[in-house]
Amino acid sequence: MIHELFEQYGIQPSELSPLGSYQTFWIRNKIYVLVPVGQFQEEELVEMKHLSDFMLEQGDTNVAAFVPTLQGYYVSTIQEKNYCLLRGTRQADRQIDEGSELALFHSRGRMYPSEISELRRIGEWRELWEKRLDQLERFWQSKVASHPSNQFEKLFIESFPYYLGMAENAIQYVVDTEIDDEPQLADAGTICYQRFTPLTLTHTKRLKIPTEWIYDHPSRDMAEWIRHVYFEQGDDASESILAFLQNYEKINPLSAFGWRLLYARLLFPLHYFETVERYYLSGSDALREAYQDRLESFLDRYQQHRRFLGSFYDAIGLPAQRLGIREVDWLK
Numbered sequence: 001m002i003h004e005l006f007e008q009y010g011i012q013p014s015e016l017s018p019l020g021s022y023q024t025f026w027i028r029n030k031i032y033v034l035v036p037v038g039q040f041q042e043e044e045l046v047e048m049k050h051l052s053d054f055m056l057e058q059g060d061t062n063v064a065a066f067v068p069t070l071q072g073y074y075v076s077t078i079q080e081k082n083y084c085l086l087r088g089t090r091q092a093d094r095q096i097d098e099g100s101e102l103a104l105f106h107s108r109g110r111m112y113p114s115e116i117s118e119l120r121r122i123g124e125w126r127e128l129w130e131k132r133l134d135q136l137e138r139f140w141q142s143k144v145a146s147h148p149s150n151q152f153e154k155l156f157i158e159s160f161p162y163y164l165g166m167a168e169n170a171i172q173y174v175v176d177t178e179i180d181d182e183p184q185l186a187d188a189g190t191i192c193y194q195r196f197t198p199l200t201l202t203h204t205k206r207l208k209i210p211t212e213w214i215y216d217h218p219s220r221d222m223a224e225w226i227r228h229v230y231f232e233q234g235d236d237a238s239e240s241i242l243a244f245l246q247n248y249e250k251i252n253p254l255s256a257f258g259w260r261l262l263y264a265r266l267l268f269p270l271h272y273f274e275t276v277e278r279y280y281l282s283g284s285d286a287l288r289e290a291y292q293d294r295l296e297s298f299l300d301r302y303q304q305h306r307r308f309l310g311s312f313y314d315a316i317g318l319p320a321q322r323l324g325i326r327e328v329d330w331l332k
Contacts, residue, residue, distance in 0.1 A: 001078055005034075008069045008076040009085060020203030033064055033086040033204075035211050037075060044118045045084065045211075049074060051112065051119075051191055052210035058108040063208045064088040088207045096206060098198060098225065099247030105208075106218045106252055109191030121216040122189040125261075126174045129268055133167045136160070136273060139280075152292045156276055159299055163269045169328060170268035176326065177260040184255040189215050196221035197228035219258050222248060223265035230308060231271060234301070238315055245316055256323040259313075266309060267328070272298060306331055 001023070006012045011032070013025030023034045037045060048066075055063045064086035066074050075082050121128070140160045148154040191213050193200060200212070225244060230237045254262070275298065279291035298305075310331035313320040320327055 004078045008078065009067065010070050019205065029090055031088050031090060031207065032067070033088065033207070033209065035084045035086055035209065036081055037084050037211060038082045040211070041118065045075065047116060047119050048210040048213060050114065051213055054112050055108055055191065058111065060105070060108055060208070061089055062206050064210060084211065086209065096201065097247050098201065099244040100251055101201070102196065102221055103248045103251035106190045110188050112191065116189070116215040119214045120189070121214050125264070126171055129167060129171050132273060133164065136276065137164060152279060152288070152295065155295055155299060162302070163272045166267060166269045170264050173260065173264040173267055173328070177257060177264065181257040181260060183257050186253065186255045187217060187257050190218050192216040192218065192220045196224050198225065217258070217261055218252065219254065219262035220265060223262045227266060227271065235304060242316055256325055259318060259323070260325055263312060266312065
């Protein structure tokens with residue numbers, strides 16, 4: 001790999017070291033990150049490159065830049081796989097306030113002046129969720145017809161109707177929000193992450209990797225951070241969540257429309273869908289066992305999770321009634 005890096009980029013690293021899920025090396029106080037990009041279309045990578053250039057122009061020194069090959073291309077083939085090479089600056093080790101950091105990132109991303117098509121997800125949640133739900137429901141029906149063959153399948157067959165209802169509630173909540181409420185300036189699309197969690201910036205030592213980005217409503221990142229923290233900390237998560245939201249809102253206050261989208265995303269049982277999907281996609285017994293443990297944990301805690309969703313607006317001190325935000329009665 002080191003030899004091929006030299007042939008492609010004229011760069012000779014002494015060794016490669018892991019950073020999160022990436023391979024990296026250092027040259028003259030710059031960190032280089034080798035990112036596999038086989039899952040992306042060329043048009044997606046072009047938009048990621050433009051977003052990266054823009055964020056660097058806006059003064060975000062934590063953003064990694066795309067490095068061209070000796071031939072001027074931004075995708076290289078190394079060991080028969082497609083990669084992009086990104087370059088960033090060493091960041092000082094310090095505690096970060098993720099709410100403020102994310103709000104500033106969104107503020108900059110909102111100013112991006114060009115049209116986004118390939119990475120655009122804003123306004124598409126309902127269609128994407130419906131498609132995902134239909135696929136899993138058809139799969140569930142096939143498992144019911146063939147009868148469960150192991151403990152995971154029994155749990156999946158028994159639990160799916162409940163999470164089907166949760167997903168339908170989330171979809172309806174988005175529909176109602178779009179009918180009942182008007183988006184404000186704060187609801188403009190911005191650069192977001194595919195999945196923003198407390199690990200996103202710590203795994204890469206605060207380096208921001210553009211291949212992890214999409215273009216969406218800012219509540220996406222906020223909801224995914226909250227989801228992750230809740231399932232990590234359970235009922236002890238309320239203090240962390242409140243601090244995160246308060247720090248974010250000091251820079252980027254959410255509209256009523258934004259709060260409703262955030263809540264819709266929390267309602268959608270992404271944790272359940274991903275666990276089931278990854279179990280069946282996994283070829284490893286050890287991974288399947290881990291996903292079964294994870295599913296059992298979710299099912300053991302479903303009542304606490306339901307209470308968390310039912311009391312969410314009250315817990316964060318949001319005057320939902322005054323803002324005209326509908327609550328989900330059955331969760332209360």
